[in-house]
Amino acid sequence: MLAELAPGAPELASAESFHAGVILAGTPVVIRSLCADLPAAQAARASARAALDHVLSFDTGRRPQVFLGDPAIGGRYYYSDDLSGFNFTRVELPLAQAFAHMLRHADDPSAPTAYLGSLVAPAYLPGFAEANAVPIVPPQVEARLWIGNPSTAATHYDAYENLACVLAGARRFTLYPPDAIGDLYVGPIDHTMAGQPASLATASADPERYPRFAAARDRAITVDLAAGDALFLPKLWWHQVEATAPVNVMLNYWWDATAIGPDAPLLAMLLSMIAIAERPEAERAAFRAFFDHYVFRPDGHPLAHLPEDRRGVLREIKGAGYGPIRAMVLRALRGG
Incomplete structure (x- = not known):
């Protein structure tokens, strides 16, 4: 069970108090309703289409990379069976076209799924971050968006502190501590789906191939976030992320909160x-x-x-x- 903070907690008063009261403790924390009053979350309460329309209101026409998955993969964007490739395709699409794919699947689950990850808001959606600011994040940190149909992001770690806020839909995080790395059977470090190496064992039900995974599974922590909720993850915590609604929007921030220089x-x-x-x-x-x-x-x-x-x-x-x-x-x- 993770610690939880409610609105009004002193740790949420400012970026400085969040750093002192949460980040330096080095453990994950759930923050209920942190983002519930953001304009994007308010739009999502009307409908998934309204949530996407709010995002589109900041669109400049740039074409981000979008993952498209056949319905047969069930939204689990992952390696091909032999690890030589992947089970999805990457295409560059205008946001409006990508969102049309998502809404089509929401109405018809037999349509391909679409997933748009790590969309840098200042580059693609200028003004979005300012309109949906989260005060506990230092102002220089870039906002990113993760938007798509039901999906599963394979278990991975981030090299930075991570604050993830659900704006629309729902997310389930399954967490493993950094020292579980040896029990997760991590894949190649230079052939990855989205930058970070991923656990092979958490995507498999094969105890003979991955016998040590049982020890990691016993330590797993599952966290369910509704729209408006947020999760803080310290760097190097392993996490699988499942988006479970027909259309999902998440806002996140990555930053190295304890760096003393430019070297990672x-x-x-x-x-x-x-x-x-x-x-x-x-x-x-x-x-x-x-x-x-x-x-x-x-x-x-x-x-x-x-x-x-x-x-x-x-x-x-x-x-x-x-x-x-x-x-x-x-x-x-x-x-x-």
């Missing part, structure tokens, strides 16, 4: 893969000890035994130390 943690992990992952076991164990000491710091600051003014670039990495360390890395990568 997952880039460091990728570099570590080619630098360390296939060295001998004893050597990997030695580097694990160094990573624990300098990076994960279970015992506190690695130079706590030195006076602060003798800790060099490690005195305060998010202050004066960030730039010199970054310069050292760049010089090494350039071979300087």
Whole structure:
């Protein structure tokens, strides 16, 4: 069971209070009715068509990429059976045409489904974000829209904090903590449906092929969101997302709320893969000890035994130390 916040909770007073009271805790939180009063959500209460018309009122005519799925896939946009391709097609369509596909399927479930994901509002729908602002999100963070028929987004993680607000329809999130990664049987990291690698086990009912998934399944948390509700997810939490109404609209925001510079943690992990992952076991164990000491710091600051003014670039990495360390890395990568 996840913690829930109701309207008027002090953590929702501002972006700063949300950061201090929710984000830094590092656990998912359900926020009921957070977006219920947004104009887009109000339009959705009239009808699905009204919800889509509200979005279209900001349309500039750009053609986003849309997923189209045969009715046989049941809205589960996923890999082909041999993982070489996918079970849907990608096309570029005007928004009005994409929405017509969605409404056609809503009236006739035998029609193909349509799904439009990660639509950057400022680029495609200027003014939408300002008209539907969520005060707990920093103003510089881009709003994105996810619109479509019933669909299932395969279990994946995001590299950023994620605030997801249901504007129309309903969403079911199935969550797994970051340390469930070994039990989820993750697919390739460079051949993905929408950017992030996905779990293969959560889309399969084959316990012989994925025996460890039982441990992850026992830890799964299911969250149902109605129109107006929101979910906050910290970075690296695994989640499957099911849109369950004939037409669904979700607003989301991604941002790295704890960054101290421009470098992403997952880039460091990728570099570590080619630098360390296939060295001998004893050597990997030695580097694990160094990573624990300098990076994960279970015992506190690695130079706590030195006076602060003798800790060099490690005195305060998010202050004066960030730039010199970054310069050292760049010089090494350039071979300087």
